[in-house]
Amino acid sequence: xxxxxxxxxxxxxxxxxxxxxxxxxxxxxxNGNQTVDAQIAERVRIAASExxxxxxxxxxxLARGKTDTIxxxxxxxxxxxxxxxxxxxxxxxxxxxxxxxxxxxxxxxxEEAILAGEARRRCDGVVLCAPRMGAAELEELAPSLxxxxxxxxxxxxxxxxxxxxxxGRGIQDLAAxxxxxxxxxxxxxxxxxxxxxxxxxLAGLDAFKASHSGIEVQVFSNGSTFEDGHSSAGDVLxxxxxxxMAFNDLTAMGLLSALNERGIRVPEDLSVTGFxxxxxxxYTTPPLTTAxxxxxxxxxxxxxxxxxxxxxxxxxxxxxxxxxxTTFTPTLTVRGSTAPPPGKG
Amino acid sequence: xxxxxxxxxxxxxxxxxxxxxxxxxxxxxxNGNQTVDAQIAERVRIAASExxxxxxxxxxxLARGKTDTIxxxxxxxxxxxxxxxxxxxxxxxxxxxxxxxxxxxxxxxxEEAILAGEARRRCDGVVLCAPRMGAAELEELAPSLxxxxxxxxxxxxxxxxxxxxxxGRGIQDLAAxxxxxxxxxxxxxxxxxxxxxxxxxLAGLDAFKASHSGIEVQVFSNGSTFEDGHSSAGDVLxxxxxxxMAFNDLTAMGLLSALNERGIRVPEDLSVTGFxxxxxxxYTTPPLTTAxxxxxxxxxxxxxxxxxxxxxxxxxxxxxxxxxxTTFTPTLTVRGSTAPPPGKG
DNA sequence: ACGGATTGAGAAAACGCTTTCTCAATCATT
DNA sequence: AATGATTGAGAAAGCGTTTTCTCAATCCGT
Numbered sequence: 001x002x003x004x005x006x007x008x009x010x011x012x013x014x015x016x017x018x019x020x021x022x023x024x025x026x027x028x029x030x031n032g033n034q035t036v037d038a039q040i041a042e043r044v045r046i047a048a049s050e051x052x053x054x055x056x057x058x059x060x061x062l063a064r065g066k067t068d069t070i071x072x073x074x075x076x077x078x079x080x081x082x083x084x085x086x087x088x089x090x091x092x093x094x095x096x097x098x099x100x101x102x103x104x105x106x107x108x109x110x111e112e113a114i115l116a117g118e119a120r121r122r123c124d125g126v127v128l129c130a131p132r133m134g135a136a137e138l139e140e141l142a143p144s145l146x147x148x149x150x151x152x153x154x155x156x157x158x159x160x161x162x163x164x165x166x167x168g169r170g171i172q173d174l175a176a177x178x179x180x181x182x183x184x185x186x187x188x189x190x191x192x193x194x195x196x197x198x199x200x201x202l203a204g205l206d207a208f209k210a211s212h213s214g215i216e217v218q219v220f221s222n223g224s225t226f227e228d229g230h231s232s233a234g235d236v237l238x239x240x241x242x243x244x245m246a247f248n249d250l251t252a253m254g255l256l257s258a259l260n261e262r263g264i265r266v267p268e269d270l271s272v273t274g275f276x277x278x279x280x281x282x283y284t285t286p287p288l289t290t291a292x293x294x295x296x297x298x299x300x301x302x303x304x305x306x307x308x309x310x311x312x313x314x315x316x317x318x319x320x321x322x323x324x325x326t327t328f329t330p331t332l333t334v335r336g337s338t339a340p341p342p343g344k345g
Numbered sequence: 346x347x348x349x350x351x352x353x354x355x356x357x358x359x360x361x362x363x364x365x366x367x368x369x370x371x372x373x374x375x376n377g378n379q380t381v382d383a384q385i386a387e388r389v390r391i392a393a394s395e396x397x398x399x400x401x402x403x404x405x406x407l408a409r410g411k412t413d414t415i416x417x418x419x420x421x422x423x424x425x426x427x428x429x430x431x432x433x434x435x436x437x438x439x440x441x442x443x444x445x446x447x448x449x450x451x452x453x454x455x456e457e458a459i460l461a462g463e464a465r466r467r468c469d470g471v472v473l474c475a476p477r478m479g480a481a482e483l484e485e486l487a488p489s490l491x492x493x494x495x496x497x498x499x500x501x502x503x504x505x506x507x508x509x510x511x512x513g514r515g516i517q518d519l520a521a522x523x524x525x526x527x528x529x530x531x532x533x534x535x536x537x538x539x540x541x542x543x544x545x546x547l548a549g550l551d552a553f554k555a556s557h558s559g560i561e562v563q564v565f566s567n568g569s570t571f572e573d574g575h576s577s578a579g580d581v582l583x584x585x586x587x588x589x590m591a592f593n594d595l596t597a598m599g600l601l602s603a604l605n606e607r608g609i610r611v612p613e614d615l616s617v618t619g620f621x622x623x624x625x626x627x628y629t630t631p632p633l634t635t636a637x638x639x640x641x642x643x644x645x646x647x648x649x650x651x652x653x654x655x656x657x658x659x660x661x662x663x664x665x666x667x668x669x670x671t672t673f674t675p676t677l678t679v680r681g682s683t684a685p686p687p688g689k690g
Numbered sequence: 691a692c693g694g695a696t697t698g699a700g701a702a703a704a705c706g707c708t709t710t711c712t713c714a715a716t717c718a719t720t
Numbered sequence: 721a722a723t724g725a726t727t728g729a730g731a732a733a734g735c736g737t738t739t740t741c742t743c744a745a746t747c748c749g750t
Contacts, residue, residue, distance in 0.1 A: 008705090008706090012706065021729075021730085022729065022730045022731075023707080023708090024708080024709080024729070024731080025728090025730075028709095028729085036728075036729080037727090037728065054466060056707070057467045058403065058706075058707085059407060060706080060707055061407075061735090062403045062404060062406075062707070062708090062736065064708065064709095064735085065735070069446070069467075077431065077432040077436075083422065083428055086447075087422040090447055091422075091449060091451060094448075094451075099447075099467070100446070100447050102431075102445050102447055118444075119444075121399060121401065121402050122414075226628070257628065280628070283571075283598055283602065283629065284630075356736060357736065358736085367700045367701075368700090368701095369699070369700060370700075373739095375737095380698060380699085381698075382698065385699085400736080400737070401735090402736095404735070405736075405737055406737085407705045407706065407735085407736075408705055409738065
């Protein structure tokens with residue numbers, strides 16, 4: 001048999017041989033370890049660049065016990081919200097030399113835990129977006145995922161910070177805006193019952209009702225897609241409400257579209273609000289009044305928390321106390337889809 | 346010093362010990378190697394599940410020389426086109442047990458080569474979306490990235506398949522549609538000069554002009570964003586053209602918005618087309634006539650090609666001949682933003 | 691019942707690095 | 721000049737798997 005034809009890329013030992021030093025020294029130089037004589041270091045650097053040597057990350061990963069990679073698990077890469085989170089995390093992490101592995105559960109909620117575990121094993125930590133996962137399951141899963149940062153979820157499990165959006169506050173601002181315009185009959189076209197951010201909106205509306213006795217707030221169950229919004233038009237019109245808060249921008253757009261088909265004018269006949277302020281919300285007709293969520297900042301903040309966790313000594317969790325969670329409060333963005341109700345202009 | 350407190354997770358040797366077999370046997374069982382006695386295999390499986398053993402991917406990666414991960418490099422995660430590609434690749438790859446590492450060059454074109462190389466070292470292959478990269482640079486880079494699949498780019502470098510969209514064909518279909526409606530004065534609101542897909546559109550338009558002598562086709566240089574489209578309104582109106590083809594849906598939406606502000610009616614006064622058919626194209630006012638690009642299929646196909654490359658023996662490249670590239674042809678999607686020109690209705 | 695095939699499992703050698711351990715050589719100190 | 725402290729680089733031990741080697745124990749045919 002031939003002499004084992006060189007199949008593998010140029011490795012650290014090639015550099016060592018060429019520079020006439022040991023592997024250890026090459027490693028030291030490549031890692032900026034200062035305990036190497038300047039002359040030798042230079043020789044190594046030259047050898048490395050002549051050979052175009054680039055350390056093999058896998059070998060490194062194994063030796064160092066880390067991968068400089070974090071996993072981001074999302075329910076749907078097609079959803080603007082998660083796209084924003086992903087983008088924010090990815091860019092922020094890149095600044096610190098980390099990469100992102102994505103895991104798209106394709107809305108198959110039963111896969112989420114598995115995907116997340118998988119991702120965790122391959123990465124140094126995971127950012128989890130799992131709006132539909134049950135609280136119990138999340139709580140059980142969290143410890144095994146540590147370092148873990150939750151997006152729009154909280155858990156009692158210790159040591160896992162969250163970055164969350166105050167949906168309850170946002171929807172109250174929206175409701176207040178409508179009431180301020182003169183609306184007294186409001187309706188909320190709800191999101192999926194299993195969605196935790198939907199439940200936060202509901203709680204916000206309860207709080208709102210408690211402090212605004214004259215105001216009616218109906219709730220229609222529904223979903224989170226354009227089509228869901230579209231198909232809710234019938235219920236909405238039958239309700240007699242004049243101020244409609246859709247679960248999010250997408251459903252608001254669906255509703256807008258259905259209303260348009262039926263000849264209902266927005267905002268003259270009906271006011272409609274969205275939620276999130278996705279990039280296209282400003283381009284609808286009329287432009288959508290919505291609660292703006294700085295979603296990319298959410299992603300960036302998620303990375304900031306992750307970084308914090310990563311920099312902690314592995315066993316420092318307890319001594320350092322609970323990691324700080326962050327809350328973003330949506331800001332009201334008034335555009336053309338809201339106006340005083342008919343007759344109150 | 347204490348006895349080296351167990352810091353590491355449960356590993357293959359724990360399982361081996363518990364099952365009373367060697368590491369090799371555990372490995373064989375975990376990998377479905379059939380040369381293990383059924384009884385022993387069962388014992389190992391039980392031990393593994395009792396210990397909740399999960400193989401460490403990094404160790405595995407090193408031993409097997411592969412990572413079951415591919416890199417996807419895109420210029421901007423905020424761009425619907427690349428989001429679509431990413432989603433397609435990610436889902437298709439997941440089907441085959443592969444994960445995706447993302448690299449977002451943030452439009453910094455000088456970073457692309459570096460990011461791609463980085464990604465390649467960490468992964469088994471890379472899918473490259475680099476519409477602005479110079480042909481020469483691409484050609485030089487390609488071999489070092491192999492296995493490499495190009496999206497919307499081709500290269501002479503051997504062994505790297507592409508999946509491309511026939512933008513030239515698509516814009517001709519759009520032009521033909523406008524001409525069919527009676528327009529004789531067309532304008533193309535161009536994309537970035539450095540964009541290769543923009544050049545393909547230009548070539549398509551040249552072909553179109555060659556075969557339609559009576560038709561005027563003006564070209565305005567511009568960009569690829571909503572704002573670029575918005576700011577092109579002045580030129581467009583001054584041109585006297587009645588059928589406007591925007592570089593893509595985003596610029597079309599910008600143009601639509603600017604026209605709306607100026608009281609120009611679409612499609613009554615002016616017809617406007619987009620390109621790509623991004624998810625929101627159907628929700629503009631009026632809904633956008635556009636060339637539909639099955640962008641997620643592009644991503645899936647990119648994975649299919651990658652899989653093909655991965656399954657080839659490392660040195661089989663030559664014998665297997667050139668890998669097949671794929672072309673997707675956009676389909677014309679007529680919506681409300683196009684109509685006969687004024688006076689020809 | 692005996693040699694030659696097969697099976698099946700353990701020992702050990704990769705995989706490509708990092709890092710601890712060691713120890714020779716240099717330096718500073720009295 | 722003798723001793724202890726410091727510097728700097730090589731040897732070697734991991735890191736957690738997979739896979740090749742090896743070899744003992746079965747199996748088969750005659």
